[in-house]
Amino acid sequence: MTGPGTAPAGIPPARVVPRASAAPVLRRVVVYGILFVLVLLTAGGLADLLGRLFDVVTGTAVVGGDTAGLAVSLSFTLVGGPLAALLGWFAWRRLADPSERDSVAWALYVVGVCTVALIVASTALFSAVSAVVRGDDATAEAATGVVWAGVWAGHRFVLRRSTRRPTRLPGTAAVLGGVVGLLLGAGGAVSALTVLFDTALAGATDAPIGVPWWWAALQSLVWAAGGGLVWWWHWDRDSGRAVRTGLAAVALVGVGILGGCLLTLAGAGTTLFVLLRLAVDRSDPLRVLLDPLGAAVAAALVGGLIWGYHRAVAARRSAGVSGAGVLVTSGVSLVAAASGIGVIVNALLATLTTPLAASDPRTLLLAGISSLVVGGPLWWFTWRPTTAVLPERRRSTGRSAYLVVVFGVSAVVALVALLVIGFRLFDSLLSGEAGLLDRLRASLGLLLATGLVAGYHFSVWRGDRAAIAASVPAPVPDAPRGPATGIGELVLIMGPGAEPVLRHLRQLTGATVSWWQRAGGSTALPDPAEVASALEGVRGERVVLVVGADGELSVIPLVAPQPPGL
Structure with a gap:
């Protein structure tokens, strides 16, 4: 007979694993x-x-x-x-x-x-x-x-x-x-x-x-x-350049590329605006016209240097980092181009009305042209809307997130502009005030620009989904099951903190993964995309993956030992 809490005869009692203390x-x-x-x-x-x-x-x-x-x-x-x-x-x-x-x-x-x-x-x-x-x-x-x-x-x-x-x-x-x-x-x-x-x-x-x-x-x-x-x-x-962590990628893309691109476009747009005003709009004194030119040229030069250097660094990193740099540049230039379109529409509508405040629509038009001329070509060169998209680019998480974010933000801004237009319209009708078009022109320009952006990116997103769905092969019945990469056992040699790499390797290969901790100091975490690229096409019963102190990867396939004389 066995009582509660006791194991039957011949069966060892269950091992109790103590909980890790939070103290x-x-x-x-x-x-x-x-x-x-x-x-x-x-x-x-x-x-x-x-x-x-x-x-x-x-x-x-x-x-x-x-x-x-x-x-x-x-x-x-x-x-x-x-x-x-x-x-x-x-x-x-x-x-x-x-x-x-x-x-x-x-x-x-x-x-x-x-x-x-x-x-x-x-x-x-x-x-x-x-x-x-x-x-x-x-x-x-x-x-x-x-x-x-x-x-x-x-x-x-x-x-x-x-x-x-x-x-x-x-x-x-x-x-x-x-x-x-x-x-x-x-x-x-x-x-x-x-x-x-x-x-x-x-x-x-x-x-x-x-x-x-x-x-x-x-x-x-x-x-x-x-x-x-x-x-x-x-x-x-x-050795900050050799770090391959997520924070390093964020700093490279978010500070070096995004910050440099913003500084460059702002400086270049302001410089072009000043030059256009000098050519066709001398409504202000010369000293007032030239006042922002020095800071604009300086910002364009420094920003271009920072942007160009970090863009070259990102191009030598993983596909995810380099792709993020391209998407960030595309997003910044898109904002500049869309803002230019909205301002141009605003200025053109201003020529049809008598402005409520003393302002020259010509200056507003030049500002919109400057923003569009600076942002439009850069967006076209970066995004390449007429070039066929590679399948791996369509499947990238960064591109999908970019399309969804741009569409969502543009749709929200367009909705707000539409609500403002409705408010201005009903307020003017109820109060009987004149100058309705002058009160609506800024919101109309914003609505047109954001509507175009939202519609285009939504169509691109739908096209990507349809292309991905069409490219997925039909499932083959009775397909042999096994590790996705043909690796039976994977041995990871790395310094402390290898738990994220172990989880990623098990999900990536489906093989048995063991970890041997190398002597010495800490090891930089490798980029997941680089790990997948290093193991691509590798097959064998046992494979060794060595992660260096700087995150460098070495893959060594092993073979079974042969008996002497063979």
Whole structure:
């Protein structure tokens, strides 16, 4: 007889698997969250105290009337500093355990402090150098830059050189640092070129008296050179270009391609608008007409450089990344072209009415033409509407998402414009006010442009669905079942954090996948498209997939050992 909870004779009892405790995860989140706050407070207090020390050297009073500020800085430094050191020592001891180094909280802490310290140190040091060029006091900025640069250097040592560096989020700090440097450098370069072009357009006689024009250019050049140095350090020295994570792809496409394309189109469109006004519309003084030209040319040059470089980098990446870059460029140019169409319709309708406000429809028409001329050809060259679409391109998730998003946004905007038109129409009829067409022309232009965009992309989406459905072969009955790729067993050799790759390989091949962890540090996660491409056409009973430290893939098919003498 067996009682409740007992196994029958001869059958071993079921093994009870203990549940993973959430306590270690919560402890790490709390510890590293508090440590993050303490490090930031301590660095802020120490920077203020160091700035006051510099004031002593220069002869400025330490306290003055700011006793409360001094008290806050002392408390942050003398209370927060020892607490941060104690908590950091406690966390550092536990990092001898590999599971601690493999935690996401530890990686987020190091990456977060490195990024924040880099932003604060860079902006403070660049501001200090700019102030020195201007001849102003820069003690506070210099103190802040020195302290935060020390925080960044210390945490970068932990991230890059220490044996207790995190194994998660590989390359994230390098990617974020490169984005910070790119934004700072681009802003400084645009400002410097704007000063040069404005000075050349205005002439030496219009320069401010007593203020050399090159002061502002030199200050902006400091930001451009400093930002470029930060970008180069993270992109080249810290191997940010070799990172193949999802964040790296987002930064490449979202910042390099999207940001550069927006800057280029905005600058080129404004430049063309100014030139058209100089040719056919002299309603404003010459100085007013030329006022936006310097900034527009500078934005077009800097944006074109950033856009072209990152577009070339994306072309050497996976098909998903390069395709995303093309779709982003197509979307930006489409917005510019559609906006130009709407503005042109608005301006043409304005010529048929007496505007309620004093405005020249000719200026509005030139603005629409400029936007259409800049965005239209780029969209045509990027999207290639008359070129046959490859089957793999039709099946790509990015293209489908792009079509749905463009259609959905355009339809929503068109619906809003239609509601505005209805409101204006009924309001004019009920109130008896004149000038109905003048009140409707902006909404009519927007409705026409967004309606065209929505209708075209909806038809393209339907065509893609129909082509995909027609290309799917009929199912073959009694087809042999087995691994999709003809691989019996797959051995993955990779560093820590290989769980996502294991899941992807099992779904991709249908084979038995095992993982052998390689010695050494962390390994960059490979791109799923690159993994599928590497295993395409590979067959064998056992295949070895080696993922290098930088995400490089090596596929080694194995054969069964042969007996001696054969």
